[in-house]
Amino acid sequence: MPMVNIAGKEVEVDEEGYLVDLSQWNEDVAKYMAVEEKVEMTESHWEVVNFLREYYAEYQIAPAVRVLTKAIGKKLGPEKGNNKYLYELFPYGPAKQACKIAGLPKPTGCI
Amino acid sequence: MSDMDEMDEGSGIVKKFMFLNRKAPHGTVYALEGLEVVLITAAFDQDVSMVFTDDGVYQLMKGIDTKGIEVKDFSKTYRALEGYDIEKLYVDQASMDARGLTEDDLIVDVTVLPVDEMANLMAEQDVVISF
Numbered sequence: 619m620p621m622v623n624i625a626g627k628e629v630e631v632d633e634e635g636y637l638v639d640l641s642q643w644n645e646d647v648a649k650y651m652a653v654e655e656k657v658e659m660t661e662s663h664w665e666v667v668n669f670l671r672e673y674y675a676e677y678q679i680a681p682a683v684r685v686l687t688k689a690i691g692k693k694l695g696p697e698k699g700n701n702k703y704l705y706e707l708f709p710y711g712p713a714k715q716a717c718k719i720a721g722l723p724k725p726t727g728c729i
Numbered sequence: 730m731s732d733m734d735e736m737d738e739g740s741g742i743v744k745k746f747m748f749l750n751r752k753a754p755h756g757t758v759y760a761l762e763g764l765e766v767v768l769i770t771a772a773f774d775q776d777v778s779m780v781f782t783d784d785g786v787y788q789l790m791k792g793i794d795t796k797g798i799e800v801k802d803f804s805k806t807y808r809a810l811e812g813y814d815i816e817k818l819y820v821d822q823a824s825m826d827a828r829g830l831t832e833d834d835l836i837v838d839v840t841v842l843p844v845d846e847m848a849n850l851m852a853e854q855d856v857v858i859s860f
Contacts, residue, residue, distance in 0.1 A: 677809035678801065682772055685812045 624650045636718050640674075643721030651719040655710065663707050663719075669693065670720040680725040683713040744855040745776045750785035751859065754804065755795065760788050761803055763860030768806075771813040778817035778854075779810075780847065781839070786824045789835040807837050821847055 619638060621628050625646040630638040635654055637643060648667060652659045659667075669690060673681055681689065683704075691699020698704075704712035713725045748767050754760045770777055781789055788804070795802040810818070818839045825831065825841060832841060842850065851857060 676805065678803055678805045679768070679809055681809070681812065682768070684772065685809075689812055 622650070634724065636724055637721040640721055643671075647721060648719050651721075655708075655715045655718060657708060657715060657719065659719075660707075663716075665694065665698075666690070666704065666707060666712065666716050667720045670716055670722060674720070674722050680717045680722040681713065682725050683711065686713055686716075741774075743774065743776055745778070745853060746770055747778050747780060747851060747854040747857045749780045749782065749857060749859040750788055751783045753784040754788045754790075754793065755798060755800055759860040760785070761801075763858075764803060764806060766858070766860075767810070767815060768813060771815055777815050778819060778850070779815065780819045780821070780850075782821035782824045782847075784824075786820055786828060786830060786835075789818075789820070789837060789839065790830075791834055791836045804836055810837070819847065819850065 619630050619632055621630055623629070627642070627646075629642050629647060632638055635651070637647060637651070649659065652663070657663065670680065670686070673686075673689065683701075687699055687701060687704060689699075690704070704716075708715040717723070717725055748763055748770075750760060750763055752759045767777060767779060789807060790804065793802055793804040807818075810816070818837060820832075820835070820839045820841050822841050822843045832839060
């Protein structure tokens with residue numbers, strides 16, 4: 619699998635650019651992935667990325683977008699737990715793009 | 730017109746899917762693959778239930794530690810099922826008894842069923858898939 623050099627560290631990614639080893643994730647990796655996805659990270663983006671990392675730590679999966687939306691609504695409020703808000707932050711799919719930036723695998727059942 | 734009863738606001742036909750889990754969590758790929766299929770099925774808004782029987786009950790054990798066998802511990806993922814609106818989890822009473830297990834040993838809330846009730850439940854399904 620391809621290796622990329624991120625801030626002086628060799629990091630392994632899969633053919634779609636997702637991080638292979640979750641433990642290699644750090645903020646530099648997130649920023650690199652964000653540039654790849656053409657996403658400019660704001661505090662709101664970080665909030666979703668951090669939420670995803672916590673979700674993964676608890677359940678060991680990357681959630682499907684519907685599940686992510688619902689879970690964010692529960693934790694951060696309905697103004698954030700909706701498709702419009704999340705797609706504005708991550709236009710090519712919050713589950714797909716935000717998971718990549720968070721260093722998670724592509725969500726199961728990501729359609 | 731009876732077909733209309735199966736329609737859910739125009740989103741398509743909802744069938745009753747049962748996923749039958751019979752194998753220990755590790756050693757074969759069945760448990761993990763079965764779980765992934767269930768999570769994918771959830772995206773299609775179907776009526777999903779999961780059954781754990783035989784060594785399949787071990788999939789739901791609390792305190793699984795996979796460090797020694799160097800594979801991913803996906804037992805926590807069963808706790809995510811609720812968020813996927815999969816709340817019908819059934820466990821076979823005899824399989825639990827044979828292994829000295831009770832509901833307190835399991836990582837999620839389940840309904841423990843005797844074999845005759847389990848048979849009735851299976852008979853109600855449109856699709857039963859075994860892993």
